Amino acid sequence: MSPLPGLVGQADVGGDIVVDCGAVIVGSGAGGATMAAELSEAGVDVIVIEEGGYHPTESFGTNSCRALRTLYRDGGGGMAVGRPSVLFAEGRCVGGSTVVNGGMSWRTPARVLARWAAGGVTAISEPDMEPYFARAEGRHSVGLQDPGTVGRDSELFRGGAEAKGWTVLPNRRNQLHCAGTNNCTNGCPTGAKRSMLVTSVPRALSLGARLFADCRVDRVTRSGAAVTGVTGHFIRQGGRAGPRMTVRARAVIVAGGAVQTPALLARSGLRSASGTLGRNLSLHPNATVIAFFDEDVTGWQGVHQAFQVREFTPEGLLLTATNLTPPMLAGIMPGHGRELGELMADYNRVVTAGPLVSDSGTGRVRNVPGLGAQVFYRLTDSDAARVVRGVELTGQALFAAGARRLLLPFDGTPEARGPGELRRLLSRPVPKRSIQLYSIHLMGTARMNDDPRRGVTDSFGEFHGVPGLFVADASLFPGPTGINPMETVIALAMRNARQLVERRSRYAI
Amino acid sequence: MVLRGPVRTAARRFAEVVCPPGVRAGDRTDRVLGELELMLGALQPTARTAVAAVFVLIDQAARLHPRARGRRLGRLDDEAADAYLRALLARPGTAAQLAGRLKSLVVMCYYELPEARREIGYDPDPYITAVSRRRLDRYSADIRATEAGVAAPDPWQDRR
Known part of the structure; x- marks a missing residue:
């Protein structure tokens, strides 16, 4: 028996199925679930297909490894191949990455929208987007933290940055009286984080949408130029392929994220005249500085991430402190055996912080036979230099906050015991291959542009030359946002859904 | 295996x-x-x-x-x-x-492992229980109202 009306999981399906609908949506994350809710509200018959499973709020706990196994693709261990390789994580569950992200909800900066408009995207100015941002924020309870929910780690980092005279902003998050459990990346155990799991997914289902979970879409199907639906299969426990699923639909909306979306389109035989499908990948590389303090910080008591240092936004740098659970911290700690044990013994005196770099989009997604979608990424020299600068700035703030020593995200670099030593260490060239990077913001692999020679989709997400095929995730971004991308994805999905509804007679939905 | x-x-x-x-x-x-x-x-x-x-x-x-x-x-x-x-x-x-x-x-x-977590002073469950209870005590009316509004009609009022 399904806990949500309209939800069908692999255990509910005994044999192959064929279903019809107006619009089929691949993916239930920020873009897919928003599209589903908006289209359902307009009376469109919607089916959502999600590769991951349905995991309700009550199932979320503090076991990080369990969360990685059940809520993330490939156990959270995606890797963009390059020098250096970049670890990345994507959600794979009902609600997508919104279930496991930190909940930062920021509007796309005006300068970014202006750049996108100048590059060939229409109706994307700040005034154009304002109603969609407002709707997204209302729908997902975006606001500041309640008093008493910010942890000491965030306060220390803010104090350090303010001591340096830098601009610090409190985070805007999609949360309804967040309790500060610091369990965002394992799934919010209170439902305070207003992820798609507790907002747009139940909304869409209550408005009549159907959701097939544990179901992987293999191909988008077409007849001539027009789309006719998708085919896929359910995934049984243990990953075995289950019954086949065929959805016949008059519109297909692909919202599988910036890795899976271009991979699905490419394996469906779709090509973009622009040559940019799967290219132009940005991933906001992050690096983590581990700081040890004399005092008890106990950073796990308080919200996951409370502030952002915005002083260096013009340089494409954002600095934040984010608490990591013991398994996640141990996973990035240097050393092993006794040495690792000694470092981890100070877990409650640690603050982890670092830069997010607005990068130049030099990555690519390709389908590799036998391996599926693979990501390749080349960190440019200028982006590498900004990572190093971001690490130095983060270190300065941490020392200003009282840190005693820092572990830096560069292989083979000794720890820094003061600001002078930090400067000295980083004044030497840092080999690119030694930089430890990770990403949770992948963007740009099916970028929008009204000119089919420059973009995969038009300004409203419709694939050039394939009527009825839409993209609705961060793949659409012409470039990096420089800030957390979730609200941009949601607002664009609302805008593009509205456009689709206004033109619904074209697609007979 | x-x-x-x-x-x-x-x-x-x-x-x-x-x-x-x-x-x-x-x-x-x-x-x-x-x-x-x-x-x-x-x-x-x-x-x-x-x-x-x-x-x-x-x-x-x-x-x-x-x-x-x-x-x-x-x-x-x-x-x-x-x-x-x-x-x-x-x-x-x-x-x-x-x-x-x-x-x-x-x-x-x-x-x-629970004992490895305890040895480094990480024991989040009692903390989560306490702050979750505090959240409900302080904000239950607002939480209920918002939850109830998840499925409420919200059509676009204007045409572009």
Whole structure:
């Protein structure tokens, strides 16, 4: 028996199925679930297909490894191949990455929208987007933290940055009286984080949408130029392929994220005249500085991430402190055996912080036979230099906050015991291959542009030359946002859904 | 079951060396391997096979380390095993990268053990229970109203 009306999981399906609908949506994350809710509200018959499973709020706990196994693709261990390789994580569950992200909800900066408009995207100015941002924020309870929910780690980092005279902003998050459990990346155990799991997914289902979970879409199907639906299969426990699923639909909306979306389109035989499908990948590389303090910080008591240092936004740098659970911290700690044990013994005196770099989009997604979608990424020299600068700035703030020593995200670099030593260490060239990077913001692999020679989709997400095929995730971004991308994805999905509804007679939905 | 036979033996010794010494208390090593097995189950089959192969490679490649005198990792005493892995992890290149990724995975599994978490002062469940209760005490009316509004009609009022 399904806990949500309209939800069908692999255990509910005994044999192959064929279903019809107006619009089929691949993916239930920020873009897919928003599209589903908006289209359902307009009376469109919607089916959502999600590769991951349905995991309700009550199932979320503090076991990080369990969360990685059940809520993330490939156990959270995606890797963009390059020098250096970049670890990345994507959600794979009902609600997508919104279930496991930190909940930062920021509007796309005006300068970014202006750049996108100048590059060939229409109706994307700040005034154009304002109603969609407002709707997204209302729908997902975006606001500041309640008093008493910010942890000491965030306060220390803010104090350090303010001591340096830098601009610090409190985070805007999609949360309804967040309790500060610091369990965002394992799934919010209170439902305070207003992820798609507790907002747009139940909304869409209550408005009549159907959701097939544990179901992987293999191909988008077409007849001539027009789309006719998708085919896929359910995934049984243990990953075995289950019954086949065929959805016949008059519109297909692909919202599988910036890795899976271009991979699905490419394996469906779709090509973009622009040559940019799967290219132009940005991933906001992050690096983590581990700081040890004399005092008890106990950073796990308080919200996951409370502030952002915005002083260096013009340089494409954002600095934040984010608490990591013991398994996640141990996973990035240097050393092993006794040495690792000694470092981890100070877990409650640690603050982890670092830069997010607005990068130049030099990555690519390709389908590799036998391996599926693979990501390749080349960190440019200028982006590498900004990572190093971001690490130095983060270190300065941490020392200003009282840190005693820092572990830096560069292989083979000794720890820094003061600001002078930090400067000295980083004044030497840092080999690119030694930089430890990770990403949770992948963007740009099916970028929008009204000119089919420059973009995969038009300004409203419709694939050039394939009527009825839409993209609705961060793949659409012409470039990096420089800030957390979730609200941009949601607002664009609302805008593009509205456009689709206004033109619904074209697609007979 | 990925960790069986020589792969399991190699993984066990690897876990004993890369995890803090506490891993040898009681049945912790077995439980780390159990957690690791579950993690490997979340990977694609190709990746799973690759991980198994890397465990065996690391075990066998120890033979080339000067202090190993031709023995594999599973036959080395703690000091020699530690020296071998230290050398391996410090080397630039793919081998070190792979060994580093495996080390990360295994120590993550170690710090998932309840007693390992308690030993470093991480005990979040009572805290989460307390702040969750406080949230409901303070804001229940607003929470109920918002939850009730999730499915409320919200059509666009204007046409563009």
